[in-house]
Amino acid sequence: MIITALKGIDSLLREFINLVDNNPSLVALLAGTFIFIQYRVQKKSEKINAAKLILQEIRYAEHKIQNFKNHGSYNLNQKVLPTNNWNHNISLFVKELGETEIDQISDFYSSAQRLDELLKATVDHRNTETLTPSQGPGNDSGIK
Secondary structure (H helix, E strand, O other): HHOOOOOOEEEEEEEHHHHHHHHHHHHHHHHHHHHHHHHHHHHHHHHHHHHHHHHHHHHHHHHHHHHHHOOOOOOOOOOOOOOHHHHHHHHHHHOOOOHHHHHHHHHHHHHHHHHHHHHHHHHHHHHHHOOOOOOOOOOOOOOO
16 A cells, blocks of 8 residues: 555656656746745735834834823933834835825824934034033133
8 A cells, every 4th residue: 555655656756747847838937926926925024014113113203202291301312213114115005005194104204303303403402502611700711
């Protein structure tokens, strides 16, 4: 019984080898199909990962803004939006999102980026004020 099964497997392998040898275009077609399927799966995975990162960035920024609203203070050394995956991956979502949704997400990222620029300018201004010596009456050295 085992010998019969092995002969059957041997026969199948020989037929497969003959099929491959006699039909190189079929092999190319199968290989191309496999590569295409793998490409599609990889792109889908890339899109899912990008969407997760973008969602996480938006949640992080919203959390920072909400903390400021609740506590009335903000650590100026922390960015509202430390990374911007939307800019790098917007092309992945053009087919699925409408113009309005794309504009809303882009506006959110632009506003967060502008807020980060303002926070940096505030920190730079405070650092300049702290490091610049004051010229006061009776202070010849210029250092207070």
